[in-house]
Amino acid sequence: xxxxxxxxxxxxxxxxETVTLSCTYDTSESDYYLFWYKQPPSRQMILVIRQEAYxxxxxxxxxxxxxxxxxxxxxxxxISDSQLGDAAMYFCAYRSAGNGNKLVxxxxxxxxxxx
Amino acid sequence: xxxxxxxxxxxxxxxxxxxxxxCHQTWNHNNMFWYRQDLGHGLRLIHYSYGxxxxxxxxxxxxxSVSRSNTEDLPLTLESAASSQTSVYFCASSxxxxxxxxxxxxxxxxxx
Numbered sequence: 001x002x003x004x005x006x007x008x009x010x011x012x013x014x015x016x017e018t019v020t021l022s023c024t025y026d027t028s029e030s031d032y033y034l035f036w037y038k039q040p041p042s043r044q045m046i047l048v049i050r051q052e053a054y055x056x057x058x059x060x061x062x063x064x065x066x067x068x069x070x071x072x073x074x075x076x077x078x079i080s081d082s083q084l085g086d087a088a089m090y091f092c093a094y095r096s097a098g099n100g101n102k103l104v105x106x107x108x109x110x111x112x113x114x115x
Numbered sequence: 116x117x118x119x120x121x122x123x124x125x126x127x128x129x130x131x132x133x134x135x136x137x138c139h140q141t142w143n144h145n146n147m148f149w150y151r152q153d154l155g156h157g158l159r160l161i162h163y164s165y166g167x168x169x170x171x172x173x174x175x176x177x178x179x180s181v182s183r184s185n186t187e188d189l190p191l192t193l194e195s196a197a198s199s200q201t202s203v204y205f206c207a208s209s210x211x212x213x214x215x216x217x218x219x220x221x222x223x224x225x226x227x
Contacts, residue, residue, distance in 0.1 A: 006157075043203065047217075093158075100165070101209050101213070103216060105158040107155050
């Protein structure tokens, strides 16, 4: 079974600075998808970014980018120019390409943004 | 606008009672999912459905059941609520198997 590990329970960043959230996963599959979801205090789960394992290019969405290292099974999220609205719980998630649409989540990282 | 809703948003119940949490989506998505969120565990899959009359067990299905009688709804039933089922429950849906899942706002359930 696949597992997702987020080793940082909490992180802090100063407003306008850059922060990187770590995620590692364990799988024997070669084709899969990886996601970062944001959960603000409202509890709504919001998709931040998605990466297909077959793509070598790292995904980017505005201030959010990933560093996808397939061989190392690492999928970190970089937030540039951090804003107060980025404060939230961030979840890394894995989905097999060939086993339905079931997501496996990490335990989450709480990101605090200091003004 | 199309959306996914959950009701109730908050629920307090007693151990042993049957509880049903509703999930309704207006996107006409085939796939629907129920997760529970607990501190230290992230979200874990309870049950899922790939279409009408289809239901499947997820990672933590014991004590829960679902039924899918139409495309829009996937209610989650706790047959006999236990304190261990105190959690935040999320419903999600996706159009197809390779499509992104979109989540409802969550239901906070407290079992006393």
